[in-house]
Amino acid sequence: MEISEIIIAGDTPGVEWRLPVFRFKGRRPEAPRVYIQAALHANELPGTALSHFLLEKLRQANADGVILGDITVVPQANPIGSAQSHFGELQGRFDLGSRTNFNRDFPLISLGGRDNLLDDLDRHSAMDRLKRHLLRMALGADLVLDLHCDDEGMQYAYIDEAFWPEAADLAAALDMKAVFLSDGESSAFEEAVGHAWKNETEGRKKTALPGRLSVTVELRGTRDVYPETARKDAEGVWQFLLGRGVIAGPHTDLPTFAGKVVPLDNIEMIRAPEAGAILFHRDIGESVKAGDLVATIIARPGMPDGAVEVRAPQDGLIVTRVSTRFARRRSDLMKIACAQPSGAVRKPGTLEA
Numbered sequence: 559m560e561i562s563e564i565i566i567a568g569d570t571p572g573v574e575w576r577l578p579v580f581r582f583k584g585r586r587p588e589a590p591r592v593y594i595q596a597a598l599h600a601n602e603l604p605g606t607a608l609s610h611f612l613l614e615k616l617r618q619a620n621a622d623g624v625i626l627g628d629i630t631v632v633p634q635a636n637p638i639g640s641a642q643s644h645f646g647e648l649q650g651r652f653d654l655g656s657r658t659n660f661n662r663d664f665p666l667i668s669l670g671g672r673d674n675l676l677d678d679l680d681r682h683s684a685m686d687r688l689k690r691h692l693l694r695m696a697l698g699a700d701l702v703l704d705l706h707c708d709d710e711g712m713q714y715a716y717i718d719e720a721f722w723p724e725a726a727d728l729a730a731a732l733d734m735k736a737v738f739l740s741d742g743e744s745s746a747f748e749e750a751v752g753h754a755w756k757n758e759t760e761g762r763k764k765t766a767l768p769g770r771l772s773v774t775v776e777l778r779g780t781r782d783v784y785p786e787t788a789r790k791d792a793e794g795v796w797q798f799l800l801g802r803g804v805i806a807g808p809h810t811d812l813p814t815f816a817g818k819v820v821p822l823d824n825i826e827m828i829r830a831p832e833a834g835a836i837l838f839h840r841d842i843g844e845s846v847k848a849g850d851l852v853a854t855i856i857a858r859p860g861m862p863d864g865a866v867e868v869r870a871p872q873d874g875l876i877v878t879r880v881s882t883r884f885a886r887r888r889s890d891l892m893k894i895a896c897a898q899p900s901g902a903v904r905k906p907g908t909l910e911a
C-alpha cells in the first residue's frame with residue numbers, strides 16, 4: 559500500500575492544498591482496476607466514513623495478499639471545498655470564488671487525452687487543477703465510484719444507461735432503493751469519466767461499456783453519517799469488489815436488485831409554488847399516489863388562505879427531500895421516482911444545478 563499526497567498550489571500566496579491518495583497494487587494485471595472518491599461535494603461525508611472503514615478492510619486484504627486489481631481511494635476529494643466556511647456554515651457544493659459546482663465542468667476529453675490532463679497546469683486555477691488530478695486518476699481505472707449524498711435521501715445512484723443493467727450488482731450490494739438512469743449529458747465527474755470511455759476511439763462513439771462502470775452513489779442524506787451505516791456501506795462496496803474479482807475471497811451471491819429503476823425524465827422534481835414555511839406530510843421512502851398531499855407551504859401565516867397545498871403529480875416513490883424548512887418560490891422540495899415521464903420540462907444533463 560502506498561499513501562501519497564497530491565499537492566495543489568492555491569490561487570493566493572501562502573496557500574497550498576494537500577490531497578491524500580491511498581493506492582493498493584493488485585496481483586493480477588487482468589483484474590479490474592478501481593477508483594473510489596468521496597466528498598467531492600465537501601459537505602457530503604457518508605462516503606468519507608465509508609472509505610475509512612473500507613480502507614481498514616483493504617489494509618488487511620493487502621496484508622493477506624488477496625487484492626487482485628489495483629485500487630485507488632481518495633477519501634476526502636475536495637480540500638478546497640472543506641475549507642470554505644462562510645459565516646459559520648460549510649459551503650461544500652459550490653466554489654465560492656468561481657461560483658461553479660464542484661461536481662460540474664470536468665474536462666470532457668477522450669481517453670487518449672488522459673496523459674495530457676496535467677500539462678501546463680499553470681494555466682489553471684486550483685479548482686481546475688484538482689479536477690484534472692481527480693479525473694486523471696479515475697481514467698486509470700475500470701470501475702469508478704464517486705460517493706455523494708443527498709439532502710435527506712434514500713440510498714440511490716445516478717448511473718449512465720451505458721452501464722445498466724450490468725451495474726445492478728452495485729445497486730444490490732449497497733442496498734439501494736432506486737437507480738436513476740442518466741443520459742450522460744453533463745460535465746459531472748461521473749459523466750466526464752463515461753464520456754472519455756465512450757470516445758476512446760476517434761470518431762466512433764461507444765454506447766455500451768462492458769466491464770466498466772462510472773457512477774455517482776448517493777449515500778442517503780448529509781446527516782446520515784453513523785458508524786453503523788458507514789460500516790454497512792463499506793461492506794457493500796467490499797461485496798461488490800469481491801463479486802467483480804477485484805479482491806479474492808469467499809463471497810455470498812448478492813441478492814437481485816429489487817429497487818426502482820427510472821430514467822431521469824421520470825423524476826418529478828417537486829417545487830414550491832410560493833415562498834414560505836414547509837410542512838411535509840410525507841417522508842422519504844414512502845410511496846404516494848397521484849393527488850396525494852405531500853407538503854403544505856405556509857405562504858401567508860395567519861391568513862385564511864395563507865396555506866398552499868403541494869400534491870404529487872403522479873404515483874411514485876419519494877426518494878429525496880430538502881432539509882431546509884423554508885422554501886423560496888420554485889425551490890426544490892422533493893424528488894419522486896415515477897413510472898411515467900414528468901410533464902415538467904427538463905434540460906438534458908443533471909437534475910440539479
Ligand SMILES: [Zn+2]
Pocket residue numbers: 599602661706707
Ligand atoms: Zn454531491
